[in-house]
Amino acid sequence: MGKLGPMGNLKPPSLPTVLEEAIMLSLLERPRFGQNIVEVVSAASNGTCQISCGTLYPALRRLESRGFIRSEKSEANLVVRRGHNRCYYAVTDQGREVLNNLEAMRHQIKKYDEALEVVT
Amino acid sequence: MFVQLIENAAKFLVYEPIRDESLGDLWEIDYRLKAEQTPKPIRLVKALWNFLQIIRASVILFFEEQIFPLIQASRSRDNLGRDLTANDTNSSLQGKVLTPEAIAEVRRYCKARRLYNPALSRRLLNDSPTPYIYWIRQCDRIIEQCQKRGHNSIDTEAIVNSFILSNLLRKLEAAPPHQVNLEAFKALVQDVPLTDAFLERYVAFDRQSYGRQLICRTWSLAVYVISWMPGQESWLHHHGHALDAIKVIRGEMTHWTVSPGDCEGDVPFEGFSRSKRYEGPAQVFTAGDLVLIDRGVGHQISNRSSENLVTLHFRFGHPPEDNHWRTTSDTEMLVWKQTEGCFDLLPPDRDCVLH
Structure with a gap:
């Protein structure tokens, strides 16, 4: 396995999975709550990536415990939600750094493959 | 009635940290389906399906956050035990001095022991493995003795104060009695x-x-x-x-x-x-x-x-x-x-x- 230069000090276990990355990407521009995340990811993938509740909440808890996202309770839409709070999630600075590093890694891999094609 | 049924079931089946937000999301989805004039049976099936998914999430999280740390703590306790045995021969007094921090740690540990077993209680301390492991072990021994005698409540005050007296005696008995002046x-x-x-x-x-x-x-x-x-x-x-x-x-x-x-x-x-x-x-x-x-x-x-x-x-x-x-x-x-x-x-x- 090659060097993970663009990943900075990150160790492999800290890398988010594809699903977690999709969740983090959906939170880049603005904080969102659970079902809103599901809708955005579904729409962005043209319906190919459907996140169920059974996957979403554990993924959100994992991301939060690793410091990639943060949560904040909100009393929005309480009547419809039968008194239950909404929990809005937003990407932290650490989360943004991870996403940037992942993007940089993809870019490096792409450049490496292009260079390989030219040589061969 | 259906709403009440789900809410009541959630109290027992849904992991507490996600209960509030997941149930809120569930009712919000249901409201949208209702607004889109989805037939009631379909709404009912979807709500049940989502509820089952929330239970699935609860099981996953319960294992990840409660059971898995317990197993890890048990392993680290075994390793720590081996390390301490090696260290004990070199520094018999290390960690045995009763500082205010050690007292606070003992209190935290006793509080945790009221709810959890020794492994998970140790895991819940701020620094795990704790530097005050000597006092935590003494705690466990006292609790165990009490439980053998049929006293299941954990008497934090008595435990903490017995350690304070124990510390005094250790200092007092370090010198020959005739050298202890006023x-x-x-x-x-x-x-x-x-x-x-x-x-x-x-x-x-x-x-x-x-x-x-x-x-x-x-x-x-x-x-x-x-x-x-x-x-x-x-x-x-x-x-x-x-x-x-x-x-x-x-x-x-x-x-x-x-x-x-x-x-x-x-x-x-x-x-x-x-x-x-x-x-x-x-x-x-x-x-x-x-x-x-x-x-x-x-x-x-x-x-x-x-x-x-x-x-x-x-x-x-x-x-x-x-x-x-x-x-x-x-x-x-x-x-x-x-x-x-x-x-x-x-x-x-x-x-x-x-x-």
Whole structure:
């Protein structure tokens, strides 16, 4: 396995999975709550990536415990939600750094493959 | 009715940290389906499906956050045990000094033990593995002893205070007894942080005369509380070769210190026979004050105020031998294990273990 230069000090276990990355990407521009995340990811993938509740909440808890996202309770839409709070999630600075590093890694891999094609 | 059913089921089936938001999301989806005029049976099936997914998430999270750390803690405890065995030979006192931080850690641990087993409780401490593992192990041993005797409640105050006394004894017994003079004794006992909640258990007033309640006794030290009602007093006496430190817990203590040459005749040794009352100049001490009585020096205590008086006594040497002890099965709680250098807790027989 090659060097993970663009990943900075990150160790492999800290890398988010594809699903977690999709969740983090959906939170880049603005904080969102659970079902809103599901809708955005579904729409962005043209319906190919459907996140169920059974996957979403554990993924959100994992991301939060690793410091990639943060949560904040909100009393929005309480009547419809039968008194239950909404929990809005937003990407932290650490989360943004991870996403940037992942993007940089993809870019490096792409450049490496292009260079390989030219040589061969 | 359906809503109530889901809400009630969620209380038992949904992991608490995600319960609020996941149920809210579930009802929000249901509301949208209703707004889109989705047939009721479909809405019902979708709500049930989402609820099952939330239960699935709960199971996953429960394993990840509760069960898995437990397994990890168990493994790390085994490793720690091996490490400590190796370290013990090199530094026998490392981590055995009872600092305020160690006391706070013991309190946190006792609190956790009320809900969880030892492995998970250790895991919940701020620094795991804890640097205060010696005291945590002592804690476990005391709790285990209590449970063997059928006392399942964890008596944090008794555990913490037994450690405080244990720490005092370790320091006290580090020097030969004849080298422990009044100044050295004062330095050791003046900052012993026995808690008010603990001492209060030993307060017992008696209209007949003042009464002593034993907290602990070893070959070198007796610690006890004396409760004085207004007007009660000890008459003039000395303690022979024993040193005495008296701390006023509450109330007002009138105290006389008498050198043998200061009164007519000899100052009598304490005992069963009634001695004489000394009427010379006295000093008044209030809560927090500490009075030291040297070997052979006579003294007399009286509660001349209108309020009750409570005093805590540290006696280095033989304990008092008279009929003022109020020793019952609910007061002798700490038993010193000389070979192991620490206390074991004997819970009271009555059913009023305080926390």
